[in-house]
Amino acid sequence: MVGGVDEVIAPEHYEYLLFGTKLCATCGTPLPANSDFFVVDKWRGRCALKSECRACKAQKSKAGYLRRKDQERESRADKEP
Numbered sequence: 001m002v003g004g005v006d007e008v009i010a011p012e013h014y015e016y017l018l019f020g021t022k023l024c025a026t027c028g029t030p031l032p033a034n035s036d037f038f039v040v041d042k043w044r045g046r047c048a049l050k051s052e053c054r055a056c057k058a059q060k061s062k063a064g065y066l067r068r069k070d071q072e073r074e075s076r077a078d079k080e081p
Contacts, residue, residue, distance in 0.1 A: 020032075020033045021033055022037075022038060022049060024038075024051070024052060024053035024056055025051035025052050026052050026053070026056035026060075027053065027055075027056050029053065031053055033049060034049075035049070036054075037053055037054060038050055038052075038053055038054065039052070039054060039057060
């Protein structure tokens with residue numbers, strides 16, 4: 001009985017209750033504040049999470065990889081006689 005009303009909590013909401021929620025700084029999506037959704041910031045300690053969710057981090061990393069790959073390809077093309 002919570003607040004005078006019997007409530008049944010669905011299993012998909014257990015993570016929100018246990019860990020709380022955290023907003024991704026990039027996409028603004030509220031996600032459970034745990035290491036499944038956010039990268040652990042090892043510099044600040046094992047309990048600290050990065051501000052960016054794993055999906056946004058992966059998307060930025062992929063975009064950076066493709067950008068650097070294109071730059072490398074262009075620089076090699078410029079150097080060839």
